Amino acid sequence: MSDSLAFPRLVITAGEPAGIGPDLCLMLVARNQDLLRSVQIVVAADPELLAQRARRLGLAVTLELFDHQARRPGKPDTLLVAPVATACQVTPGMLNPANAQYVLDTLTLALKGCQEGLFDGMVTGPVHKGVINDAGIAFSGHTEFLAEQTHTEKVVMMLATQGLRVALATTHLPLAEVPAAITRHSLTQVIQILHQSLRDQFAIKSPHILVCGLNPHAGEGGHLGREELDTIIPVLQSCRAEGMKLTGPLPADTLFNPKLLEQADAVLAMYHDQGLPVLKFKGFGQAVNITLGLPVVRTSVDHGTALDLAGSGNIDPGSLYTAIETALTMVARQ
Numbered sequence: 613m614s615d616s617l618a619f620p621r622l623v624i625t626a627g628e629p630a631g632i633g634p635d636l637c638l639m640l641v642a643r644n645q646d647l648l649r650s651v652q653i654v655v656a657a658d659p660e661l662l663a664q665r666a667r668r669l670g671l672a673v674t675l676e677l678f679d680h681q682a683r684r685p686g687k688p689d690t691l692l693v694a695p696v697a698t699a700c701q702v703t704p705g706m707l708n709p710a711n712a713q714y715v716l717d718t719l720t721l722a723l724k725g726c727q728e729g730l731f732d733g734m735v736t737g738p739v740h741k742g743v744i745n746d747a748g749i750a751f752s753g754h755t756e757f758l759a760e761q762t763h764t765e766k767v768v769m770m771l772a773t774q775g776l777r778v779a780l781a782t783t784h785l786p787l788a789e790v791p792a793a794i795t796r797h798s799l800t801q802v803i804q805i806l807h808q809s810l811r812d813q814f815a816i817k818s819p820h821i822l823v824c825g826l827n828p829h830a831g832e833g834g835h836l837g838r839e840e841l842d843t844i845i846p847v848l849q850s851c852r853a854e855g856m857k858l859t860g861p862l863p864a865d866t867l868f869n870p871k872l873l874e875q876a877d878a879v880l881a882m883y884h885d886q887g888l889p890v891l892k893f894k895g896f897g898q899a900v901n902i903t904l905g906l907p908v909v910r911t912s913v914d915h916g917t918a919l920d921l922a923g924s925g926n927i928d929p930g931s932l933y934t935a936i937e938t939a940l941t942m943v944a945r946q
Contacts, residue, residue, distance in 0.1 A: 619652065619683055620732045620943050622936060623694065623725055625718040626657035627737030629702040629711050631917025633657075634665045635925070636737060636932045641691045642671045647933070648686030651940060654678045654731065655691055656718040658698045662691065668704065668923045680730050696721055704923035707740060712747035715739050719754070723761055726908035733909030733939040735932070738917045741784075752784045755903050758910060766801040767905040768809070770878070771888060771914060772938070773895025777878040778887040779806045779904070790883045791839055794826060799847045803880065807856050809904040810877055813942045819877045822867055823848060823860030826882045830861045844882075897928050900935045902942075909942045911935040 624640075627633030637655045641648065655662070659675050666673045674690045686692070696718045699710045725731040736754050744751040751757060759767040770779040781802050782793045803821070810819035824830075825844060827837035834841050844861045852858055859876070860867075867879065868890045881887025891899060892914065899914035913931040921927050 620940060621652040621654065621683055622733050622735055622939055623654045623656055623722040623731040624735045625722050625737055626655055628715060628740045628917040629658065629661050629698055630704055630706050630708065630922060631738055631740065631919055632922050632927050633737030633917065634662055635669060635922060635927055636929050638662060638666050638669060638671050638673050638691065639929050640932060641686065642673055642689055647936065652683055653686060653692065654694050656694045656696055656721045659693050659695050661698055661702050662693065665923060669925050694721055705919045707743040707919070709743050709747035712744040712749055715744060716749065719757065720761070723758060723908065732943045735935045735939050736910065736912040738913055738915060740917045754912060755783050758903060758906055762907055764906055766805060767903050768802050768805045770806070770902045770904055771891045771899055772902060773891060773899035776873060776891055776894055778891045779878055779880050780884060780887060781880060781882045783884060785883070787883065791826065794839060794843055794882060796843055796847050799843065800851065803847065803851050803856065803858070805905040806878060806880060813945050815945060816877050818857060820857045820859070820875060821878050821880055822862060822872060822876045823858055823880045824864040824867055824882050824886055825861035828863070830863045897930045898934055899931060900938045902938060909939055909946065911939040
């Protein structure tokens, strides 16, 4: 943690400029002064974009350029901005590939600031992967981008809400590519990172992790696929020998029940849509996306850009608040 243990500073990237990310940042200072008494929030975004969106939303928010030497509580209705310019004019709800690099520039600024100690952690707003790729920039998600930029060999994507944490063995992959991506080496790394993060960043002394199988019925003894027998079970046995408390592989269709979940600290799903639909059904709008294994603290909202709601004021900032609170918890335990 940087300069002050008593007063942390977080940077928020406003995400896709045509989406609800800018709206969320403005609503944060306009409607949640209590939070700003305990943390300094800095938003990486285009000040003119924020000013235009504030006028559209009817929010009387003062924009102030970020001064890294002033670590203090936020002023009422004032948003600190680390400026990054968009390439062209932004219309709420209208994607423009010309502004794709702007999105990545805000992430780069935030990450560099964390690495240099200007910020204690980063919270990311929603981005639109499609428009970034349409601009000719290969981008599969925050998780992969931040891992690449920090030269981190392996990171783990975990979403959390009240009463449930779900981590992923693979992230943004086509379903057809998932089995080959689950190797003994990769799965071992994921479990080790998840176990250590639960201990170090969530203060769980002896984490209990439920592990999903890949195939229906966890492979049915090899009759519905051999990944459990050839990869998952040997990895679990090896990790248990290191003292980790792991249950599985369990069929995903029966794992997510209260009796099992109340005994566990996290679930490890094998792929994106195996675990996240359950997590989002349980806590959509009140969940947080966390990248484990990075050299910096990074959390994110659990939702997309909601282009149809940009500039409407009809949005729920609950996930952003959860992401900020989770980042603060992780920063305090670092």
